[in-house]
Amino acid sequence: MKGLKITVVVNPTAANGITAKRWPEIAALMKKEGLSFDTLMTAAPEHATELTRQALQKGCDLVVSVGGDGTHNEVVNGFFTPDGPVRPEAQLGFISMGTGSDLIKTLQIPKEPAAAIKHLLESPPREIDVGRLSFMSYRGGKEIRYFINIAGLGLDGDTVDRVNRTSKALGGFVSFLWGTMASLLLYRNQEMAIIVDAKPVFDGPVTVVAVANGRYFGGGMCIAPHAQMADGLFDIIIMHSLTKPNFIVNLPKVYRGSHLTHPNCIALRGQKVTVQTEQALLNLDGEQPGRGPVEVELLPLALRVKA
Numbered sequence: 001m002k003g004l005k006i007t008v009v010v011n012p013t014a015a016n017g018i019t020a021k022r023w024p025e026i027a028a029l030m031k032k033e034g035l036s037f038d039t040l041m042t043a044a045p046e047h048a049t050e051l052t053r054q055a056l057q058k059g060c061d062l063v064v065s066v067g068g069d070g071t072h073n074e075v076v077n078g079f080f081t082p083d084g085p086v087r088p089e090a091q092l093g094f095i096s097m098g099t100g101s102d103l104i105k106t107l108q109i110p111k112e113p114a115a116a117i118k119h120l121l122e123s124p125p126r127e128i129d130v131g132r133l134s135f136m137s138y139r140g141g142k143e144i145r146y147f148i149n150i151a152g153l154g155l156d157g158d159t160v161d162r163v164n165r166t167s168k169a170l171g172g173f174v175s176f177l178w179g180t181m182a183s184l185l186l187y188r189n190q191e192m193a194i195i196v197d198a199k200p201v202f203d204g205p206v207t208v209v210a211v212a213n214g215r216y217f218g219g220g221m222c223i224a225p226h227a228q229m230a231d232g233l234f235d236i237i238i239m240h241s242l243t244k245p246n247f248i249v250n251l252p253k254v255y256r257g258s259h260l261t262h263p264n265c266i267a268l269r270g271q272k273v274t275v276q277t278e279q280a281l282l283n284l285d286g287e288q289p290g291r292g293p294v295e296v297e298l299l300p301l302a303l304r305v306k307a
Contacts, residue, residue, distance in 0.1 A: 001121060004062045004091075006037035007055040009048050009075055011067030011097075019067060019097040026066065026095060026113045033117055037064070042071070052078025056087040062306070063090065064120065068098015073147055073285035076130070079303060080146050093120045093306040099219065100286050103149045106214035106229060107307040120306050127301035128229040129213055134295040135282050148229070148303065149214040149285045153292055155187050155247075156208050156218060157281030189241060190280040192292070196236055196270040206280070207242040207264075210235075211273050211296045215257070217283065222257030226267075232300045236273055238266040271298040 008030070012020035030037065040051040052063050052075045065075040072094055079086055095116045096104045110116050133151050137143035189205035210217065212224030212235040224235040241264050242250075253259040260267045277292035 001035065001062070005060050006035060006062045006064065007052075007060045008037050008039050008064045008066060009042065009051050009055075009071075009078075010039060011042045011048060011071040013042075014067035014071055014097045015099060022097070022113070023066070026117075029114055029117050033121055035117075035121075042067075042074075046074055048074035049078040053081075053086055056090050060087070061090055062093060064093040064095060066095045066097060068096065069100050069103050069149065069286035071098065072096070072103055073145075073149070073287060076148055076303065077146050080130075080132075082144055085302065089304070091125045091304045091306055095120070098286070100217075102216040102219065102286065103214060105216045105220070106149070106227070107305070109307055123306050125304045125306055126230065127304055128307075129232060130299040130302040131211065131213055131234065132297050132299055133284065135284075135290045135292065137290040143290065145284060145289065146299075147213070147285050148305075150210050150212045150217045150223065150283070151285075151294070151296060152208060152210040152217065152223075152283040153192065153275055153277065153280040153294065154190055154206050154208040156210065156283040157288055157291070159218065159283070190277055192280060193276040194236075194238060195274040195276075196268060197272055201236075201268060202238050202240060202266060204240060206238060206240045206277075207247060208237070208239045209275060210237045212237060213298075217286070221254045223254060224267075225257030225260070230301060232298065233269040233271060234273060234296070234298055236266075236268050236270060240264055240266070272296065 010023055042048045048071055065072045094109055095113050101111055109119055131147045133145050134142055189207050192206040193203040194201050210223045212227045213229050215222055215224050215227045217223055224237050227235040259265055273296040275292050275294045280292045282290050
């Protein structure tokens with residue numbers, strides 16, 4: 001990594017502020033490994049996107065995202081504009097400090113910062129697929145966002161909305177499990193018409209639909225156990241028409257990734273997904289930026305990551 005111009009984008013509020021407390025230790029570990037870098041601290045939602053884009057426009061070769069899955073998503077968005085990549089040859093690395101830390105599970109990046117830094121140093125860059133998503137933003141009208149893990153609609157959107165309004169002090173697994181159970185009490189299956197690669201695949205009441213590039217969401221749920229991040233395909237998982245008792249009984253299977261054989265689960269693959277729905281909330285890499293309807297398209301091997 002000698003000669004690379006490195007920028008580290010840090011979200012100090014990630015993990016309930018623990019990231020701010022641990023950043024001096026993490027920075028010292030990186031310097032001990034011989035890394036020279038600029039540090040940029042986020043100060044508001046979506047600031048990481050702006051900081052990343054500015055760093056890349058100034059010639060940065062490697063951006064390291066320090067924060068949770070939401071921070072990583074913001075940094076990914078800094079690599080792109082509506083017209084395409086900002087700096088195609090640039091690389092992205094991760095030190096995960098968030099509550100759920102679902103992205104690094106598929107990328108097989110260690111959670112502990114010291115081990116993550118070693119991984120960053122030793123892993124060659126590889127290209128992965130990226131999702132480009134159009135949705136209805138709370139700011140009004142359609143918005144475009146990018147993602148590399150999972151975009152989902154339905155119960156997971158309600159759950160992320162609820163969890164993000166709590167302290168998450170109990171950690172990812174407990175916070176998201178509590179959020180799922182609490183949301184389930186009020187959630188009603190949403191009517192959705194789902195089209196994959198121009199073919200209608202489902203029209204009816206949906207509990208959860210996940211358009212997956214990675215395997216995990218919701219603090220460790222293995223929603224798409226066969227997803228590969230560089231195969232040129234999304235794994236689309238549709239869990240439909242589930243009653244509350246049936247969902248609760250089968251929730252352990254979702255954590256294990258053994259739910260795909262359930263009669264109310266549809267699993268398929270594709271490159272373009274349209275979900276027609278007016279009310280369902282969106283989960284985008286652990287954030288809740290809006291609602292349906294959504295259009296998702298896959299950009300094959302569009303991002304270089306150190307993983």
